[in-house]
Structure formats: structure tokens, C-alpha cells
Amino acid sequence: MAEPKTNELMEKIVSLCKRKGFVFQSSEIYGGINGFWDYGPLGAELKRNVKELWWTTMTRMREDVVGLEATIIMSPDIWRASGHVDTFADMMRECPMTRKRVRADQVDPVSGMVYRYTSAKAKLTGFTVEKPFVFLLKKGEHPESARKKAKEFYAQGSADASMKDFGNVELMGEETSAVENSVDFHPESNVMLSEARPFNLMFKTYVGPVESEDNVAYLRPETAQAIFAQFKNVLETSRQKVPFGIAQVGKAFRNEVTPRNFTFRSREFEQMELEFFIKPDEAIEAISGNVAQPAAKGHPGEPQANWGWQTWHQYWVEERIKFYDSIGLPRTTLEEYWQKPEELAHYARATVDLLFKFPFGTQELEGIAARSDFDLSQHERFSRKPMGVFDDDLRAAWGKLDESKKQELTQRYYEARLKYLTKTGIESEKAAKKAKEDSEGLAKGQYIPHVIEPSAGVDRLILALISHAYAEEEVADEKGKAETRVVMRFHPRVAPIKVAVLPLLKNKSELVAKSREIFESLRREMNAFYDDGGAIGRRYRRQDEAGTPFCVTIDFDTLGEKPELLNTVTLRDRDTMQQVRVKIDELVPMLLQRIR
């Protein structure tokens, strides 16, 4: 669990985030709003860099992935097909007295005497409260305690002030009966629970000016479903063929019960998701004659035609780890967690979580799930639009198979489809018929693609980068006294500011003029920052806290005090604090090389 030390570290990080302008609490001047966070100037740059790198790595640098940017509000049918409307809506029951809620399916059975009342009356005024109240008296408790509780209940809900005095409350219609193992009472208050009601974790809104149940819509709780819903459109317009992927970066919303740990679990957050569509293993086998299984741990290399879902899954796990490494989270800072079969979501064949050791505990950064053909199948079923693809290679290959192979593959595909269809709750006869159709389709080159889904949380990644970058160092000041240097060791690729331009002295106009000139040339190429306030050492430290990897200082030698150093500057490295003398002309290419 979180020791005091790690809390201290987290507090320092949160404090630095605010002080330097990485992260602010949303709506702070109005007291804040729980579970929502804003990115300040440095945070906005950092986040933009991370998203840009993800997008470049996942789409522009690949020929087999294309992008999508879908809306946040979509047809509510999408969330019925995905299962979010059902599973996000836990049924809750409430104690009418204490307002405490419990999960409807998690109430412990209790036994005792049940005391029922129909209403209560104030003796003085004759005011009556018409509300039933049911209380469970456990064995060994005095009957008067049930009556006292009932009076308390009626007094609480009464508009008549005289009922505040329990002596003035007359209970009506008392009935008692014994009950065994009832799950209708609140475990603490022993008051009968309300009817079970849904407690939806999706943000709900209304489309159009009329707030009626007919135009309810939800803010998307994940970005993935839009990709499935637009799968056919993208396939038809992008000139892609399976295997290929669709990538998306965007906001998602979950009305979390407990937002916690700074930005780690927020109610509004951003995801970077790839849905990578692959052929079912039966199709692979028909085309390639075999299905390649992962030979060993580690990266399986360049994609091959005979890869089955397990190899593709491993490939994407390794690709994602490579990405984290490239932005400054080395493999050693991550933990791979293979979910156990009983932990898997109903649609998943395998899920690997990439975990990062946050100061508050080791937590998920990204999940890479092998989701089978569940999602597209669901959308096909709910929308009644075909989600399958036609595969020339499969059709051509199928004709060359011998009969026994055809039968074997058809049978395997049939069983897989039947398993899915049965789980959806369709009656077995219909399921068998549909599965048979699907398996016959395979012979004609048709199938519903399977999916590998690497899904990352942007805000979590930002927090991981900040946590990992944060470092305190003991350094000696000019008097030799030890003091602490706080430095954000961001990888130059993600650092919000790439270079700071600093005139050694502010009151020498030649230095300032030259510095501005250099600043102007640098800012065209990268995010540069100009600072002439205060002593040079102080400015270095300010940049250390912002995580700026390079500082360029313009001094009198730049202006030619030592002729051999004319038009050179000092380039200071954030991590080593070492300085090198660099020609101004060489500055841009040198820096570009080091921030890419």
C-alpha cells in the first residue's frame, strides 16, 4: 500500500504540476469539480507532443493503419450493441432512511422479525405521513428499538415540526412477521431497501431541445466503438485490405464512482486506440497452409501472411512497448500483466495490461486485447448491416484445399461462430442455423474480421511521464553548500519546451539583441522559450523544472570578445549540466537531431 514516502512524492509532483503550469484543477476558482483536470501551458505542449508521436508512429509511419476522428455523441444503439448500456448500469438499492446504496446483487441475507408500518401521525396536530416503513429487528434486539427507528424515520421525512419530538409520533398499522435469509434489508441500517434501480456510469444527455426518453444519448465511454461502427466506410474508402488497422485519439467520459489519484482516473479523459483487424485463424490456415504461433517471447518481427491472432497480439504488445521506450519510458519501468482466463472480459481471448509503477501503486497504462470478432458481430446483429469482408485470397485458396481440410476448417469456424451466437442468448436452433450460414460463407471468401486492440489512456501516460521524469538531485551551489535541484528528465521528444534562449546579462543590449535573433531562428523549428529575467543560474533551474533539455546562452564571446569564439554560444545539457561551445549556424541541425 501507499507508504508515507510515496504520498510525499505524489504531493511534490502535484505541487510542481500546478506551480509550473502542467496541470490545474478544472473550475478551480469555483471550488473545483471532482474528476476533471485542465492542462496548463507546459502540460498542453507535453500532451500534444505525446498524441502527435502516437499518431505518427501508429498511422503515418505505417502503410497498414489509417486514422479516424468520430463524434463523442453517437447513436445510443451503438452502446446497446457494445453492451455498455447493460453492464455500465449496475442495479443499486437504497436505504430510504440513510440514503446508503448497495449493489442489488450483493446484499447479505439476514433473519429476524420484520416490523411494518403503513403511516404515522402527529398526536398534537393530527398531521399524517403516508409512507410505508419496514424494519428488520435482529434476534436479541428490543422491540422498542424498532419503534424508535420508525419514529425517527417518520420525523425525518415529515413537514410537521412537532414530529421532531418522538413522543408526539403515533405509529400506524404495525404488523410483525418472522423472516429467514432475506436480502431486502440494508446491512447497516436494517431498513428495507428501495426497488433496484440502474446506476449508470455513462454520462447521459438529450439530443435536441426536448428532454424525453426518446432522445437520450450518451457521451462515449470509450472511443473504440466508433471505429467498429465506421469499419465498412473506412474499409471501402481507404483501399485497405485485412489485415489493417484504424486509429483514433479522442475524449471519452465515465461517471466514475471514485475519481482518484490526481489525473489517473478522471471522469473526462482521452484515449489513443487502435483497432487492428485480422483474418480469422481458419482463413489464415486455408491461405497459408499453417498458422504461425509465437515462437518465443519478444518481438516476432515484420508481419507475415501466416500470423494467427496470437502472433499479432504479441506483435502489438511489443510494438507498444517499443513506443513507450521511444518516448522515455524504458521497458524496465513497465510491467506486463497477462490477464488470467477468469479475469478476461466476456469478449476477450487474451488481454495484456502494460502497467507503470506510479508513486501511488502499479497501475494500468494500456491494455492490448485480442477481442476476437465479437465487436463487429455485435454491430452486425444490432444494425442488421453486414460487417463481414470478402477476401479474394481466401476464396482462391479455398478451391485448392482437399476435402478433409475444407471440412475441418468449416467445422472449426462453425464452432467458433456457434459459441459466440449462443452467448448472445439466441435460441439454439437459430444460432445453429446462423453459424452454419457463416461457416458456408468462409468457403466463399467471407468472414468477420477479428480484432487486436491496443488501447492507451493519454492522461495516464502523461502522468506516468511526469512521475518518471521527476528527479531531485543534490548539487553544490557556488559556496559549496549542498542544495536540491528539481529536474524533469523528459525525453527530448516529449519535452514541452525544447530549448531556452538566455542572454547572459539582461542589461547589455548587444547580448539581448543577439539572443532575440537566435531565438527567432530557433522558434521556427521547435518550441523555444526566451528568458532574460534574473541570474543565469536561476534561469537554468527554472528550465530544469520545466524539463527543457537544452539551454542556449549568449555571452560576450558570442559577440567576439575572443575573436576565435565569434558567433558561438554555450549549449547546456539539462541532465549533465555540461556546457559545450557551438557555432550558431550549427545550432538548429544539432538540436533537431537531438529532439527527434
Place this chain on the structure above:
RNA sequence: GCGAGCGUAGCUCAGUCUGGUAGAGCAUCACCUUGCCAAGGUGAACGUCGAGGGUUCGAAUCCCUUCGCUCGCUCCA
């Protein structure tokens, strides 16, 4: 959602028990000074003490409500 703790200047905190009208250090800004790792001087700005209500002649301080943060439980695609 429940329980406990906390909320005072940009940051870190004192003052709250015992009511008398708000302080320190650091940071910020301006000027002077400046010669490569948080230098110095002078001056300035910065808080309706999280918000709302109550008690009181008087509330940062006592009471109630509420919002936020932290921790534990719970929940967690």
C-alpha cells in the same frame, strides 16, 4: 456512495484548542547590480482564511450545510 483527516498569499506552512478583524519563508514584478548553475540591495504587488448559512458587539477560530483534496472501504472495461 460510506468513514476518517485536511482546506489560510503562486508554493510550503504558522495562527484555530482559549473568538478581538491575518503572518513567515520561498516565489512574482519594477529598478539598481550582474560575467555560467536558485547572488545582493531598494521598492511593489499578492489572501472577503474553499464556499454558503448560523451563533456573537465581534468569527480564519465555535456550530450547520456544501464543494474540493488525501487515506481506508466500496467500485473499476
